[in-house]
Amino acid sequence: MSIGNFVSAGVVFHNYGKRDISLALICSAIDATAKKVFRGDNNNERNKKFVRKYLPIITSFGFLGITASEIRIKCIDVPDLKADSNGYVGIEDIIYHVIRCGLVHECEIDNRIEFTNTTVIGDFNKTFKVPKQIFWGLAMAVILCEQNKDEHTGDDVSINLNGKQFKIEQLWGQEKNLQTILSF
Numbered sequence: 001m002s003i004g005n006f007v008s009a010g011v012v013f014h015n016y017g018k019r020d021i022s023l024a025l026i027c028s029a030i031d032a033t034a035k036k037v038f039r040g041d042n043n044n045e046r047n048k049k050f051v052r053k054y055l056p057i058i059t060s061f062g063f064l065g066i067t068a069s070e071i072r073i074k075c076i077d078v079p080d081l082k083a084d085s086n087g088y089v090g091i092e093d094i095i096y097h098v099i100r101c102g103l104v105h106e107c108e109i110d111n112r113i114e115f116t117n118t119t120v121i122g123d124f125n126k127t128f129k130v131p132k133q134i135f136w137g138l139a140m141a142v143i144l145c146e147q148n149k150d151e152h153t154g155d156d157v158s159i160n161l162n163g164k165q166f167k168i169e170q171l172w173g174q175e176k177n178l179q180t181i182l183s184f
Contacts, residue, residue, distance in 0.1 A: 004172075005153075007153055008153040010026045010139060014135050020103060026139050027099070030051075031043060033050065033141075048090070050141070054141035054144075058134075059137060061136045061161070063134070064133055066121075071090065073091065073124055073128070080097045098110045114127040115134075116131055118131065140171075143172055144171060161181070
């Protein structure tokens with residue numbers, strides 16, 4: 001198995017509307033990629049560091065209409081999330097503890113997640129509003145990560161970005177070309 005296989009299978013399941021399976025696979029690909037990038041840290045720490053480092057890519061492709069280097073959401077008394085002294089948590093905590101852990105440990109999407117057609121950023125109020133496109137943001141962070149330049153998906157796996165088809169095989173490890181990719 002390889003990261004490329006998990007991404008490729010994630011794309012297939014995403015295209016079939018199987019959000020839970022596609023997100024679980026891409027979260028596993030993030031786990032493996034984060035281990036390459038942040039050796040020595042535990043899984044929790046390296047996953048969050050990876051999401052923080054690649055948040056501009058994740059938001060550019062997964063949070064339509066914004067590019068952000070940080071997103072903090074007010075979360076008072078939300079189990080599994082440790083808020084700062086002002087009651088805020090980073091989006092990396094939500095992605096790891098609520099999305100990833102729900103899928104990996106419970107094999108289901110946490111009931112606190114509400115998938116939306118648009119990007120909605122706001123404080124926690126019973127659900128976290130997450131754009132349906134988040135899969136592509138997480139996948140592109142893995143695909144573009146320079147440490148994954150030797151991964152493969154084959155020429156038949158594509159992604160549609162802004163109405164243009166890209167073969168994922170040509171995008172592996174191309175984070176230095178992000179602006180060119182975004183301009184298409």
